[in-house]
Amino acid sequence: MRLTRVYRFSASHRLHAPSLSEDDNQRLYGKCNNPYGHGHNYVLHVTVSGQTDPVTGRVVNPATLDRHVEERVLRVYDHRDINSDVLNFEGVPTTENLARDIARRLFNGWSQTVSVARLERVLIQETGRNKFELRINANN
């Protein structure tokens, strides 16, 4: 059984690869390379999987998951600039790298708070026209 909760946060970013020239960055990222950045209303789907607890009838208590996501992700990202405000972000803040960073943050403290349910998927809609899905290997 898989359960998904949907969250929203607003953040700004600028796509710019420091190893490339200004011209190459402009060609590669277009508007997303504009110097002062720009923002999105991101929509984040967090999917957990596991057995349904016979006493509670739930895979996970949604309120517990909400607290974990709030503490580990929303507090870090909401109304922030990803390039300068989010510590330890690895790479250019594309939505691909954002999905990886969010998964990493969710793993932090996962077993203590969310317990037996497994983090299975992180899906991010950057705009209504694109979405990025990270399926998490069972070995993680």
Add this chain to the structure above:
Amino acid sequence: MLLTRRAEFSASHRCYNPDLTEERNRDLYGEHAGSLGHGHNYIVEVTMEGDPDPVTGMVVDLKLLKDVLEKEVISVMDHRHLNHEVEPFSTTIPTTENVARDLWRRLKGPLTFENARLHSIRLFETEDLYVDYAGEEG
């Protein structure tokens, strides 16, 4: 090939385990434990898997799928209180997970055809909470 059809029903429910304390119920279910229940506009997405029939070009006739959903789900659950009017929820807590599993049980048989079968169910309790179930144990 996968084919998905969506249906909606509005129902009320209450998530409460009588074997647990009031406090524990509040902790587990929050506002869902309120004594009289509350309602949702549930959306169910039913996904069928199969090979298109060589004559009709269809995995399953959408009209037939609509009729099965109407008979097995909508006519049973729409505008009902799940705990009081729909079994097994007099004794099974109608969490999103348990409702999805019940939908699977209701639909699995009627949606088994020679060339197509029920693949999975996605049940939205709200637009911010949904479960996926494909018949697995537990």
